[in-house]
Amino acid sequence: MKATSDSGKHELDPKESNDGGYEPARGTYEEALEMVGYATEPVRAEVPIEWGQIKAFSGLLEDPNPSYWRPDVAEKLWGSIIAPPGMLMSLFASLHWHPDGLLDKTVLGLLVPLPGSTLINASTETTFYRPLHLGDWITVVESVTSVSPEKATRLGVGHFVTTTATYHNGTGEKVAENVNNLFRYTPHEGKE
Amino acid sequence: MSSVAPSTTIQSREFEDISEGEDIPSLVLPVTYTKVVGLVAGTRDFFAGHHDPEYARGQGQRTIYANTMFLHGFLDRLVLEWAGPSWFIRRRLMKMETSVYAGDTLTGTGAVSKKWHEDDGTQVIEVAVQASTDDGRCVSGEVVITKSP
Numbered sequence: 001m002k003a004t005s006d007s008g009k010h011e012l013d014p015k016e017s018n019d020g021g022y023e024p025a026r027g028t029y030e031e032a033l034e035m036v037g038y039a040t041e042p043v044r045a046e047v048p049i050e051w052g053q054i055k056a057f058s059g060l061l062e063d064p065n066p067s068y069w070r071p072d073v074a075e076k077l078w079g080s081i082i083a084p085p086g087m088l089m090s091l092f093a094s095l096h097w098h099p100d101g102l103l104d105k106t107v108l109g110l111l112v113p114l115p116g117s118t119l120i121n122a123s124t125e126t127t128f129y130r131p132l133h134l135g136d137w138i139t140v141v142e143s144v145t146s147v148s149p150e151k152a153t154r155l156g157v158g159h160f161v162t163t164t165a166t167y168h169n170g171t172g173e174k175v176a177e178n179v180n181n182l183f184r185y186t187p188h189e190g191k192e
Numbered sequence: 193m194s195s196v197a198p199s200t201t202i203q204s205r206e207f208e209d210i211s212e213g214e215d216i217p218s219l220v221l222p223v224t225y226t227k228v229v230g231l232v233a234g235t236r237d238f239f240a241g242h243h244d245p246e247y248a249r250g251q252g253q254r255t256i257y258a259n260t261m262f263l264h265g266f267l268d269r270l271v272l273e274w275a276g277p278s279w280f281i282r283r284r285l286m287k288m289e290t291s292v293y294a295g296d297t298l299t300g301t302g303a304v305s306k307k308w309h310e311d312d313g314t315q316v317i318e319v320a321v322q323a324s325t326d327d328g329r330c331v332s333g334e335v336v337i338t339k340s341p
Contacts, residue, residue: 018238019238020238020239020240053234056230056233056234057234057265060227060231060265061262061266065269065272065277066202066277067277073202073277076202077202084269085268086261086262086263086264086266087261087265088264089260090234090235090236090261093235093237093238095236096238120291121288122287123288124264124285125283125284125285126264126284126286127282128283131280154290155251156252187250188252
């Protein structure tokens with residue numbers, strides 16, 4: 001695997017619709033290590049930051065922060081309504097369907113070839129430089145930072161894949177960075 | 193982060209009134225089945241572990257479980273509900289130890305670990321946080337918030 005990509009290089013087969021059964025790339029730990037340093041092209045979010053989603057997200061958490069609900073308060077504090085910081089990663093979640101076909105090209109941790117049938121998120125370290133303003137179109141670049149040797153946890157045996165995502169807004173300002181640790185594993189016998 | 197002083201109707205804690213070691217109020221949220229499935233609307237995350245119990249069990253999980261973004265939002269709410277909306281979340285470290293399942297009640301707690309000024313006068317507070325269910329601790333981490341003086 002090369003450190004640079006052309007448009008066809010690391011895409012999964014186009015799917016008709018996304019029912020959430022994400023299939024990770026399969027391979028060996030040695031093949032995974034070859035992908036360390038690989039970086040995606042910049043990808044723009046499918047949607048800008050929208051108030052409907054802000055209200056839906058904040059509503060699930062029952063978070064009354066006026067920065068998310070009250071334009072008069074939010075404008076004094078930030079210049080506009082802002083999204084809860086926890087909504088950042090959602091801007092790059094795959095849609096369920098798209099007329100041009102779906103490609104999981106933004107889920108980088110799944111493109112690293114490894115043994116193991118499934119995945120779970122282990123940790124995140126997120127730094128914010130600017131608020132997520134209503135209407136912002138966010139762009140992301142992700143890279144593979146490291147892949148751990150095999151580890152056994154309560155859930156199963158696998159490898160931790162660390163990826164780093166850098167986010168910019170439409171005017172080219174850096175808004176955030178996220179270092180994500182994803183556990184790619186095979187569940188212990190008897191738990192499947 | 194704003195150049196406009198907050199109005200007096202926006203209640204936020206003052207840096208001077210915050211002490212290192214201070215506990216912040218705990219936060220309790222029932223993580224209902226509806227909320228976990230509702231994450232598809234709030235986060236557009238269709239990953240099957242969050243809405244399909246059979247898939248979740250195939251992963252070795254008890255049932256569907258809350259996603260990373262929900263946990264981010266919970267820790268952020270925990271800290272900002274105490275500090276007030278004028279504070280900006282600069283950094284959040286979160287380690288996920290066990291899953292938060294549909295049907296669990298999530299309790300968040302935290303304590304101020306450090307406070308300091310930066311060279312330009314920015315006020316910074318670091319809060320050590322964790323969230324637990326009846327089965328024990330699910331996530332731990334730290335949230336760093338800032339405010340212009």
